[in-house]
Amino acid sequence: MTESKIEKLIKTKKRSKANVITITMVVGFIILIVCQLAFLGFAMKERTRTTTTVQDGSIQSSNIALTASNIQLVACSDDDLTDTVSAVKRAVVNIDVAPADVGSANRRGGPALSFDMPSTAALQTNEETLGSGVIIDARGYILTCYHLIKDCPNVNVSVFSSVRQIYKAQVVDVDITNDLAILKIESDRPLPTVKLANSDLVKITDAILAIGSPFGFEHTVTAGIVSDNKRSIVIGNTVYKDMFQTDAAINRGSAGGALINGASEIIGINTAIASPSGYFSGVSFAIPINKARPLLLKAIDG
Incomplete structure (x- = not known):
């Protein structure tokens, strides 16, 4: 195998390796976006469930922050007291x-x-x-x-x-x-x-x-x-x-x-x-x- 062919083979392998790295990065980025979207959807679902729980009056310990805000708003709305x-x-x-x-x-x-x-x-x-x-x-x-x-x-x-x-x-x-x-x-x-x-x-x-x-x-x-x-x-x-x-x-x-x-x-x-x-x-x-x-x-x- 001549030197020129070897050089071509090396260059081809380098390009293939670079392509693999690029594809891996793209796939990883896509997976990251999917995970973030999934987490955001879960958080929104939990927030909706927490708000509903507070409105229903069934207060749980994990809902303390939202519950406190809700109580404050209720207290402020009763101006005639x-x-x-x-x-x-x-x-x-x-x-x-x-x-x-x-x-x-x-x-x-x-x-x-x-x-x-x-x-x-x-x-x-x-x-x-x-x-x-x-x-x-x-x-x-x-x-x-x-x-x-x-x-x-x-x-x-x-x-x-x-x-x-x-x-x-x-x-x-x-x-x-x-x-x-x-x-x-x-x-x-x-x-x-x-x-x-x-x-x-x-x-x-x-x-x-x-x-x-x-x-x-x-x-x-x-x-x-x-x-x-x-x-x-x-x-x-x-x-x-x-x-x-x-x-x-x-x-x-x-x-x-x-x-x-x-x-x-x-x-x-x-x-x-x-x-x-x-x-x-x-x-x-x-x-x-x-x-x-x-x-x-x-x-x-x-």
Whole structure:
């Protein structure tokens, strides 16, 4: 074989090798594109499935990011909540009492009833206990819980407008059966009030807000639903019938505060929690406002 033929053969082999490399690169590039397209399609499918899962309300741990975004959007879309709270919160007051017998106040659960009536010594001073109330009439009539003011000769009410104003309150009337009391304060100006709803119309799963002063933090707002609208509970020797049960957080100091609907109307007075510890455990109770109407008529119009 002559040298020229050998050179031609070598050149031919080089061209063949180059062609093989080129073909391999092209095939590899095509495979890469196919894989990328397949992965993109899978990701889009997963994203669609995740979005559907969130919309259906069945939240899984792998969907935390999208779920958080979804929750934020839902919260921002409910613009009327601010107006709902603003229309009521100025009428919700702090109640500060000095019981004649601190021990008896502790036994009844201090500022919030609970099924086991735990001591509140670690949460209050030796002289005071806190609760909430709702201004029902602009002349200074306030609705609250009877267990807050029982055996308490000194009752002070804090009203929050532009500044905090403290008033000495008098007990006008009580309804022990329904754990209700009417207080009266004297003011030189009309006070903000709340509208009363027809609590007979409240249904299970209705959305509600609770406003009160847990641990002295005035105008604290919590949200939930009506879990039951005719719950009976027993506290001590007393049976409270047809109470509203809710999952809105109610803690010590919240008792006597307002349970309101989306129309800024009061549907109930927060009064008790079911808890082995004395702290909120997801089960709270309120007195339907219609139970207070006879007491209000007697005290205000009578």
